[in-house]
Amino acid sequence: xxxxxxxxxxxxxxGLLAGFSGQARANLQKAEILVIxxxxxxxxxxxxxxxxxxxxxxxxxxxxxxxxxSCPLSNLVxxxxxxxxxxxxxxxxxxxxxxxKVIQDSVVSIDPDKKTAKLASGKILSYDKAVVSPGVSxxxxxxxxxxxxxxxGVTLQAWKAGSETVTLHKQLAAMRDxxxxxxxxxxxxxxxxxGPYERACQVANYLKQHxxxxxxxxxxxxxxxxxxxxxxxxxxxxxxxxxxxxRPRNNVIAVDAKTKTLKVEVEDDVKADVLNILPAMSAGAxxxxxxxANSNGRxxxxxxxxxxxxxxxxxxxxxxxxxxxxxxxxxxxxANQHAKVAAAAIVAELSGWEVNPAPVLTNTCYSFVNERQTxxxxxxxxxTPEKKTFEPVHGAGGLSPAPSTxxxxxxxxWAHNIxxxxxx
Amino acid sequence: xSGLSIAQISNPSQxxxxxxxxxxxxxxxxxxxxxxxxxxxxxxxxTSEQMLTQLQAYKNGSREGTIMPQLAKGYTDEQLETIALQxxxxx
Numbered sequence: 001x002x003x004x005x006x007x008x009x010x011x012x013x014x015g016l017l018a019g020f021s022g023q024a025r026a027n028l029q030k031a032e033i034l035v036i037x038x039x040x041x042x043x044x045x046x047x048x049x050x051x052x053x054x055x056x057x058x059x060x061x062x063x064x065x066x067x068x069x070s071c072p073l074s075n076l077v078x079x080x081x082x083x084x085x086x087x088x089x090x091x092x093x094x095x096x097x098x099x100x101k102v103i104q105d106s107v108v109s110i111d112p113d114k115k116t117a118k119l120a121s122g123k124i125l126s127y128d129k130a131v132v133s134p135g136v137s138x139x140x141x142x143x144x145x146x147x148x149x150x151x152x153g154v155t156l157q158a159w160k161a162g163s164e165t166v167t168l169h170k171q172l173a174a175m176r177d178x179x180x181x182x183x184x185x186x187x188x189x190x191x192x193x194x195g196p197y198e199r200a201c202q203v204a205n206y207l208k209q210h211x212x213x214x215x216x217x218x219x220x221x222x223x224x225x226x227x228x229x230x231x232x233x234x235x236x237x238x239x240x241x242x243x244x245x246x247r248p249r250n251n252v253i254a255v256d257a258k259t260k261t262l263k264v265e266v267e268d269d270v271k272a273d274v275l276n277i278l279p280a281m282s283a284g285a286x287x288x289x290x291x292x293a294n295s296n297g298r299x300x301x302x303x304x305x306x307x308x309x310x311x312x313x314x315x316x317x318x319x320x321x322x323x324x325x326x327x328x329x330x331x332x333x334x335a336n337q338h339a340k341v342a343a344a345a346i347v348a349e350l351s352g353w354e355v356n357p358a359p360v361l362t363n364t365c366y367s368f369v370n371e372r373q374t375x376x377x378x379x380x381x382x383x384t385p386e387k388k389t390f391e392p393v394h395g396a397g398g399l400s401p402a403p404s405t406x407x408x409x410x411x412x413x414w415a416h417n418i419x420x421x422x423x424x
Numbered sequence: 425x426s427g428l429s430i431a432q433i434s435n436p437s438q439x440x441x442x443x444x445x446x447x448x449x450x451x452x453x454x455x456x457x458x459x460x461x462x463x464x465x466x467x468x469x470x471t472s473e474q475m476l477t478q479l480q481a482y483k484n485g486s487r488e489g490t491i492m493p494q495l496a497k498g499y500t501d502e503q504l505e506t507i508a509l510q511x512x513x514x515x
Binding site: 047048051052053054333336337340341344347348353354356358359360361362364376378379380381382392393395396397398400404406407409410412413414416417418420421 | 432433434435436439440442443444446447449450451452453454458459462463464490491494495496497498499503
């Protein structure tokens with residue numbers, strides 16, 4: 001049977017052709033696998049659990065959003081050159097093509113002893129294996145007054161693509177010419193290291209065209225730009241002279257919503273017109289509340305061979321929630337790669353096989369510096385058994401030499417391909 | 425239907441190989457079937473031999489590019505051979 005002919009088989013029929021032997025195959029087929037969170041990690045895990053099991057594993061995906069909203073590229077929506085429609089994809093193919101049961105709901109608690117998850121709707125689902133991919137939680141209490149300011153709509157974070165992304169653009173569009181758009185960055189690690197600097201570019205790109213007397217103020221708690229530093233600084237100097245005021249070692253500790261004033265550690269207070277304040281982050285709430293965040297109470301330690309939590313058996317954690325290996329970024333691309341290693345390991349375990357002793361991960365990350373040009377960073381991470389971790393391969397990976405329109409075109413190609421790889 | 429075109433997996437070795445090949449899928453599509461018209465070069469027209477030649481050229485620096493010269497250097501020669509054998513069009 002050739003590959004094309006094979007495509008014509010029904011999803012249900014595929015399992016019958018599987019070569020898994022006896023009991024192992026039965027274990028794989030009867031296991032209930034619950035994937036919690038349908039972002040880059042969770043959606044990919046759901047799809048690849050089906051693919052790697054020859055479509056025999058029973059996979060349920062729980063995701064509160066009706067559609068997949070991409071955080072990568074959402075800064076273009078903040079800057080106004082793209083809309084949410086450009087970064088939204090359907091979950092339909094996960095069920096239609098791949099036989100994943102998709103439930104639009106959220107998990108409010110996990111009982112690791114009973115191996116159950118409780119949904120917001122009240123339903124309780126049992127699992128044999130849980131894959132937890134909840135992204136990050138923003139620790140609003142880490143900045144005094146931030147929770148209240150967010151509630152009043154004065155400070156938005158827009159660090160998860162959605163309604164705040166659109167509202168932040170509206171705030172930018174409504175800002176007076178001569179105003180200040182402030183972005184604050186927490187100490188690393190946080191989701192998407194180059195994201196805040198890309199956002200600064202997108203806001204500056206808008207201001208340059210529409211409100212040239214205005215400014216972007218970046219208050220960075222870190223010592224320096226945390227990703228693609230030299231490239232971003234060159235762009236700021238060459239494309240946005242006088243528009244971006246970058247201040248490293250500026251840690252925002254409080255916000256006054258009424259006066260739109262930011263209190264910065266050691267430095268003078270700062271007033272701004274739009275306040276885009278990013279607080280410290282942790283593993284997603286469900287991971288923290290389940291007691292999985294055993295690295296400083298913020299991130300989840302995992303066994304990198306199968307991404308199983310070191311705190312709870314049979315709960316595998318992916319993406320931004322994990323305590324990262326050296327030089328491993330918290331990115332959507334990386335979450336997709338985690339998912340494939342975890343999916344293969346879960347299928348191996350349920351089949352009675354050894355898990356792959358030598359998995360590989362890659363990362364590719366584009367940042368748009370205006371509406372057309374991007375800069376990238378790429379890396380390859382091989383598993384090192386002696387250290388039980390992934391390490392970046394020396395001599396591989398790297399940065400763009402300069403902003404590139406061709407790479408801007410590739411960035412959209414990357415997006416359409418990774419969305420298809422995760423969802424279609 | 426790109427999602428269903430992954431080869432059948434019946435032993436650990438096939439699973440590990442499928443996992444390795446999946447590292448390419450983010451940019452080049454599941455099992456090498458990229459989104460048509462999405463600007464990233466489609467690789468599903470190459471034979472295994474052609475693909476290996478390209479991957480080695482990226483790794484040894486004789487072929488230029490944007491991302492691929494940087495990523496190819498991160499894989500062992502054996503891994504590149506596996507990728508080419510798995511993803512390349514069978515004659």
